[in-house]
Amino acid sequence: MDPVFFYLFALMTLSGALVTILRRNPIHCALGLIFSLLGVAGLFLLAAAEFLFAAQILLYIGGVMVLFLFVIMLIHLDVHTLLRPYSRLWPLALATTLALALELAWLIRHGLPQLPPARNPLPSPAPGNTEQIADSLFTTFVLPFEAASLLLLAAIVGAVWLARKKEAAS
Amino acid sequence: MSLSPITTGHYLALSAALLLLGALGLLLRRNVIVMLMSVELILNAVNLNLIAFSQHWRHTTGQIFAIFVICVAVAEAAIALGILIALFRNRGTLLSDEIDLLKW
Numbered sequence: 001m002d003p004v005f006f007y008l009f010a011l012m013t014l015s016g017a018l019v020t021i022l023r024r025n026p027i028h029c030a031l032g033l034i035f036s037l038l039g040v041a042g043l044f045l046l047a048a049a050e051f052l053f054a055a056q057i058l059l060y061i062g063g064v065m066v067l068f069l070f071v072i073m074l075i076h077l078d079v080h081t082l083l084r085p086y087s088r089l090w091p092l093a094l095a096t097t098l099a100l101a102l103e104l105a106w107l108i109r110h111g112l113p114q115l116p117p118a119r120n121p122l123p124s125p126a127p128g129n130t131e132q133i134a135d136s137l138f139t140t141f142v143l144p145f146e147a148a149s150l151l152l153l154a155a156i157v158g159a160v161w162l163a164r165k166k167e168a169a170s
Numbered sequence: 171m172s173l174s175p176i177t178t179g180h181y182l183a184l185s186a187a188l189l190l191l192g193a194l195g196l197l198l199r200r201n202v203i204v205m206l207m208s209v210e211l212i213l214n215a216v217n218l219n220l221i222a223f224s225q226h227w228r229h230t231t232g233q234i235f236a237i238f239v240i241c242v243a244v245a246e247a248a249i250a251l252g253i254l255i256a257l258f259r260n261r262g263t264l265l266s267d268e269i270d271l272l273k274w
Contacts (some may be wrong), residue, residue, distance in 0.1 A: 003175060018191065021208060028209065040188075040218060046176075047221045049236070052217075052221065059244060067237070068247070094198075097193055104190070114224070125178075133237070136234055140261050155248050158248075159181075159248040161252075162256050
């Protein structure tokens with residue numbers, strides 16, 4: 001595992017996230033989010049999750065973000081970029097985030113030393129990552145897999161129903 | 171220059187930072203589409219955590235769980251964007267503080 005690549009991908013992730021939450025124009029936000037998701041995909045690759053790396057790029061960047069960009073271009077108003085982009089309750093938002101940051105810092109500081117040490121690497125002729133995932137997805141987790149397919153079917157039908165044009169009342 | 175090796179703690183700290191940025195965006199922004207993007211950031215922070223522990227224990231269950239999280243995130247994005255299109259047709263706004271039909 002190469003520390004240089006970890007810090008590079010971490011920088012991509014965090015800078016993309018900052019662009020996402022701070023820019024005025026939603027298109028810039030979406031492009032920042034794509035950059036951030038690419039960084040997360042690189043971290044998946046570093047953590048030896050090759051299948052998720054591919055799924056992240058294909059599904060998130062190729063699917064979800066294209067959908068986001070389509071919707072922004074469909075219903076974007078240029079007037080909105082001139083209005084103030086942040087909520088009027090921003091001190092409350094900052095305070096809540098600060099409280100959450102303190103909690104997470106405390107949790108990591110006190111929880112990390114109690115974490116059991118990492119397992120040794122598997123012996124070298126271990127099956128590939130995709131093979132391992134397929135093995136457990138289609139044996140142990142086959143019921144959640146089917147439930148997920150049902151959820152996606154419901155989401156497809158629901159999205160088409162919600163986004164359809166109203167027929168003229170006759 | 172030599173950097174210390176990357177441990178699970180590094181991943182957890184990065185994931186916490188990403189979650190904080192996502193939460194800040196969700197609370198701070200007015201545009202509903204950008205709020206949805208912040209939710210995607212939060213879900214990615216969760217996935218990063220799952221992957222870090224999956225690597226820590228050399229076990230693929232965390233990756234399976236991350237696949238299900240991605241699946242739910244995709245369904246959520248599709249439905250939420252459909253709702254936004256319907257909302258924009260009816261109300262002509264995308265700002266969260268102008269969507270107050272249920273408020274009096």
